[in-house]
Amino acid sequence: MKRTSGTDEQKRQAGKKAASYVCSGDTVGLGTGSTAAMAVRELGKRVTNGLTIQAVPTSYATADLAQDADIPLCGLSAIEHIDIAIDGADQVTESCDALKGGGAAHTTEKIVASRASEFIIIVDPSKVVSTLSGPVPLAVLPSAVTHVSDVVTRLGGQATLREAAHKDGPVVTDQGNHVIDVSFEKISSPDALGADLSTIPGVVEHGLFIDMADGVFVGRSDGVRQLQPSPWLPLPVVDTHILVLRRGSYRCASLRVLTGVKKSDDVILQIPRLDSFSIVILCSSRCVFEQLIYFSIECIVEIRCDVLVC
């Protein structure tokens, strides 16, 4: 169920920006849809120019596209870790919660995003909403369609089995499931709704991506607007250019999203990796440092971030 009035140029801007965050050696999750396709094409150009990556596609459609772009592919079950996943969305809020599944690929998309150190959503401006409003796509075992429809109706939803566009009958996903789109009058708590939907027997995956994205790039004809999750509150500015982040549940790669700093930039001496005990970041300038310390309070608590005065 796609609804977009975005232009190709807006999507391309978002895709290009996300593709620029990929570094040689990365394993990259490739999302599905027309916006994700822009990132795939941009990555393909970088691969032609020498970027060395392997990619995990989230659908047959994306695998075909990546193959055409000469991007080396590997299977989801064959890799231990994804460095960065890039994907589109049907709706996204300013705090980076998203609704996906318009292309019926959200089950694999969610696995890939969950396995990635860094998950970037790319959209055109028509996808940005103040609150997620649905309909929420559910991938459902074919034999469970009636049961799931009954349960979501009891939850206050209106269930519609998604019909295929170029085939008689329902959509069949890459994994052989059907899709039920569930409309709710209002989604007041997407988190709670997602939890409720997950417990329904027969539901394989729902399209709510809550608290998953590390950043959203909103493509515009003249550039990209960047959204970041959770309210960003500044730490008190101290007189130092050194920041030490201890290992924790912090997804270190999202540093790149927050600051625009890339691994290849010389401001990062030691590359942040989840398996390293700590990372030390020497900032080349006060300005970069001040960007770095704009972590959310949640994040600071999780990573036990120490700021050293030098």
Ligand code: 5RP
């Ligand atoms: C596929 C998805 C897509 O990312 C979503 O539908 C957005 O697609 P597009 O960029 O073509 O609007 O979730 O399941």
